[in-house]
Amino acid sequence: MKKYPLALALFGALVLTAACGTESGDSGGGGGDKPGAQGFTPPDLKALDKLGEPEGELSVLAWPGYAEDGSNDPKIDWVTPFEKETGCQVSVKTFGTSDESLSLMKAGGYDVVSASGDASLRLVASGDVEPVNTDLVPNYADVFDYLKDKSWNSVDGVEYGIPHGWGANVLSYRGDVVKPAPTSWSAVFDPESQYQGKITAYDSPIYIADAALYLMKHQPDLGIKNPYALDDKQFQAAVDLLKKQNPMISEYWSDYLKESQALKNGDTVLGTAWQVTVNLTKSEGSPVDSVLPSEGATGWSDTWMVATKSQHKTCAYKWLDYIVSPKANAQVAEYFGEAPANEKACAMTTDKSHCDTYHAADADYASKIWYWTTPIAQCIDGRTDVKCKDYGEWTRAWTEIKG
């Protein structure tokens, strides 16, 4: 017992040394291969050259709503037909943010992952996913050309995944409370908003891009060209905007079910959401609607990727092929509320105008959405005279915004 203060003193001394001891020059400087716009060298990995026998098992890491097996809604099930067809028993794990998908992939144990643009390249760079042999995915042929060989799914012409679908982060609102219906993101950023304390926002550093997008249209003098390429001044402006927004937020969401519940109870009446959240809440009888605001929106373009360490690669390829097959792709796209990647899926949707509603074939419209991308020090809008804020700094700023 008498040794106790000594141990304490030792510990305290260690902490103090740690706090004021070694000075290391540049902070956060990582490994040698700093990524530029495609400027990093991915680890040398080979794609599978031919399929074997299905291994009977598949572990899927997916955005909620991407791999439904009927457990949420018995009518919504495209995993069971896959299991019957291939004999691969599927287990599904969902995640709420790209960062979460990244850390789960690092932990390992998953065979395929649906990665958004702010995760895909990081997975490629860290060697957690390997190139995909698109010849082994027959349905790849029907994927819209404007989604192939893009910066978020390919590196130096090597495909790392199969495009799945894309969509925009919409502004959701309670139609019975929010009147008139909002048309601009100023509904969530305006400090005079009459819906103070009932606004929600997405709980991820990537949400800073939403503020940047808003500033891009409302404060043109900041000169923001791309919400994922922000220099010091632009970044500070976006962070300040979010700090001002913080007191008006009822809660941040990363679990779409929690957001849906808050919308239903009226604790939240307004804020960014996925279309699937809006559809789900609506289906439970709540008057929730969504709009694509005039400023445009951030969004996602997702890619199915194969884990390097997967022990079930044949099943993984079968899944890649299945999930972008016209029927399954149509089911996912309708359930989640996004544009499908497979051209033929448009003919299979129950709502025949689905592809028009989501502008699936409209490459021009698709190019107007700011897809989630990982911010890096080298500005991805092409500026070379300034350094942009990298994702590490975005993360730190996000903690600060929440305070």
Next chain:
Amino acid sequence: MTVGRSASAFLNRAPRLRLGLLLSAPMLWLGLAYLGALAALFVTAFWHADPFTGKVITDWTADNFKTLVTDSVYRTITFRTVAIAAGVTVIDAIIAFPMAFYMAKIASPRARRVLVIAVLTPLWASYLVKAYSWRTMLSGNGVLHWLLDPLGLDTPGYGLTATVITLSYLWLPYMILPIYAGLERLPDSLVDASGDLGARPARTFRSVVLPLTFPAIVAGSIFTFSLTLGDYITVKIVGGTSQMLGNVVFDNIGAANNLPFAATVATVPVVIMLLYLAAVRRTGALENL
């Protein structure tokens, strides 16, 4: 048979060895699983992560601690967390003491058993179920709103108050049980003697009951304080936009992929707990447990 017998005879002659063998497994467990993990945590805190790939780079740097100390946001979060922990502890102590006193000193033996079970039952229900129930109750059109509305009050909504309420509810049994045990050991005769000597109930409480049960209250406070210090789920469910130290740790592991910084932040509650235990030890409460 004979081997077993001679081994047991040998051990019977060597009590120290016997004790050593008996204790080695738990000591190994304590050493590796608890202290070893703490050491690993502390070492990791001096590494850093590649911001792009999230890979841990095992270069030694104190940058994490520098950020922790210089960034005011972490100070704010630390103070907030400690304040919540202190608030929960005080509220629990105030609620738990009369309950424990009734259970230990006034209730009949039969009622006492029922009450102990009643205090224990909430521990059988899942933490999440209880936290989500509070979320529903605290909601803008939940039962609290319905109850308080006629009185001209309203539910506090999601935020710090809601967090303190929910955590106080969750950890209350951990406070009641030690105080109950402490009061049970307090001889009734002392209370009677105090009364016989002319002390009023308040005086008896202040000069006899409280000093003798103080170690028990402290024991309970260690539970409520440390459990609150590490919590991050309740505040996520009912805390609105607020975050505690646990959330920063969680966000750095689950979201930012910055394991080293998470380790750095995780040392803060460890240090706070060590300081707390040191302070408690000065009061002599630990010797009387």
